[in-house]
Amino acid sequence: MLNQRVPFDGFSLSCSGDALNYSLPWLSIEAELSGPDRDTVLAGIAQIQKGDYFAREAQNFLQQLSDYPASYFAPRKGLGREASQARMEEPPGCTTPGAILARVGAPYPMQTWMWDLGRIEALSQVDEHVFDPLSVVSYLIGKRLELEVLTDPYRAAVEQKFDKLRVFDEGTLFELAALVIRQTHHITSSILPILRIAHEAHPRLAESIKHFMDEEIGHDKLMERSLSHLGRKDPATIPVLPSTAAMMKLFELAARHSPLAFVSCIGMFEGSSYPDSDPLADLLEKTSIPGAAYGYKAHFKINRDHNHKDEVFAFAAALPALSQEELTLGVRLFELTARASQIMDIEINQEIDRTITSRLVR
Ligand SMILES: [Fe+2]
Numbered sequence: 274m275l276n277q278r279v280p281f282d283g284f285s286l287s288c289s290g291d292a293l294n295y296s297l298p299w300l301s302i303e304a305e306l307s308g309p310d311r312d313t314v315l316a317g318i319a320q321i322q323k324g325d326y327f328a329r330e331a332q333n334f335l336q337q338l339s340d341y342p343a344s345y346f347a348p349r350k351g352l353g354r355e356a357s358q359a360r361m362e363e364p365p366g367c368t369t370p371g372a373i374l375a376r377v378g379a380p381y382p383m384q385t386w387m388w389d390l391g392r393i394e395a396l397s398q399v400d401e402h403v404f405d406p407l408s409v410v411s412y413l414i415g416k417r418l419e420l421e422v423l424t425d426p427y428r429a430a431v432e433q434k435f436d437k438l439r440v441f442d443e444g445t446l447f448e449l450a451a452l453v454i455r456q457t458h459h460i461t462s463s464i465l466p467i468l469r470i471a472h473e474a475h476p477r478l479a480e481s482i483k484h485f486m487d488e489e490i491g492h493d494k495l496m497e498r499s500l501s502h503l504g505r506k507d508p509a510t511i512p513v514l515p516s517t518a519a520m521m522k523l524f525e526l527a528a529r530h531s532p533l534a535f536v537s538c539i540g541m542f543e544g545s546s547y548p549d550s551d552p553l554a555d556l557l558e559k560t561s562i563p564g565a566a567y568g569y570k571a572h573f574k575i576n577r578d579h580n581h582k583d584e585v586f587a588f589a590a591a592l593p594a595l596s597q598e599e600l601t602l603g604v605r606l607f608e609l610t611a612r613a614s615q616i617m618d619i620e621i622n623q624e625i626d627r628t629i630t631s632r633l634v635r
């Protein structure tokens with residue numbers, strides 16, 4: 274039987290005539306009601322609007338949207354608490370965000386936690402003090418996307434500025450594109466050693482991790498090829514931004530101490546949906562050095578063709594049920610990692626502004 278789905282908090286579902294809309298802050302699905310299953314879909318919509326999520330037609334409807342980040346998984350009944358097989362080191366204290374941020378050298382503050390732990394406990398609880406990792410991981414995808422909506426304007430601004438530089442100052446575009454590619458290079462070159470740490474630490478995930486390692490091998494080389502097209506043979510000469518470095522240190526902490534955070538991070542790095550193509554690759558292809566697009570173009574194709582966005586669910590389903598401590602540590606470590614990723618978007622945008630300004634006043 275398929276696992277049961279629940280719409281993310283704050284969803285809206287409306288029907289007007291034959292037009293159906295399902296939306297969330299990060300998603301808007303428009304569809305037309307037609308065909309032989311029209312009545313079943315309408316019944317499902319009516320059940321969801323009443324909050325009757327587990328009715329058969331409601332589940333059919335949510336299942337039809339399963340290719341989008343539109344719902345999370347309800348806790349699986351009968352998921353028992355097994356003895357953890359993980360050989361974990363002493364976990365870092367997670368009473369305050371500042372303690373962990375200081376440990377990874379993150380140069381930005383965070384006074385309080387953003388995510389409602391009580392809500393996450395309630396929606397994933399299987400039994401007293403036992404929680405379903407599949408529910409938590411799938412729900413945290415929504416929390417991460419909610420955070421990404423806040424930095425959408427920064428990513429859009431980077432695209433706009435790059436497009437202007439392409440026309441007016443290609444040299445500066447290449448310099449800044451190299452900075453962006455270098456961040457992806459740092460991520461892709463750090464992932465394999467981190468996967469090896471997780472492979473050692475979490476025997477329960479060993480098989481999934483091994484398979485994933487085979488899929489991820491050599492992706493840093495794709496970035497190196499793009500950089501060398503841009504005349505940057507040695508990636509080490511291009512800076513790794515503080516947020517990028519902190520994000521990967523947090524991922525490493527997760528690999529050592531929290532299978533829950535580790536799996537959630539895999540979901541973040543692989544993304545939740547695929548656009549038609551990679552925007553930076555599209556832009557670089559239009560320049561006088563189209564070969565610079567190679568790394569992002571090839572990486573995008575690998576992720577999409579192998580459907581890496583769904584790897585996270587196979588990982589989450591392989592995790593044992595969570596204790597309260599494991600849940601708390603995992604949610605907090607992932608919250609910090611997701612936030613580091615958002616700060617990275619802001620830092621990239623700031624670096625671009627700084628460079629453009631320095632060229633103008635020179
Ligand atoms: Fe990759």
Ligand SMILES: [Fe+2]
Pocket residue numbers: 489543575576581
């Ligand atoms: Fe991937």
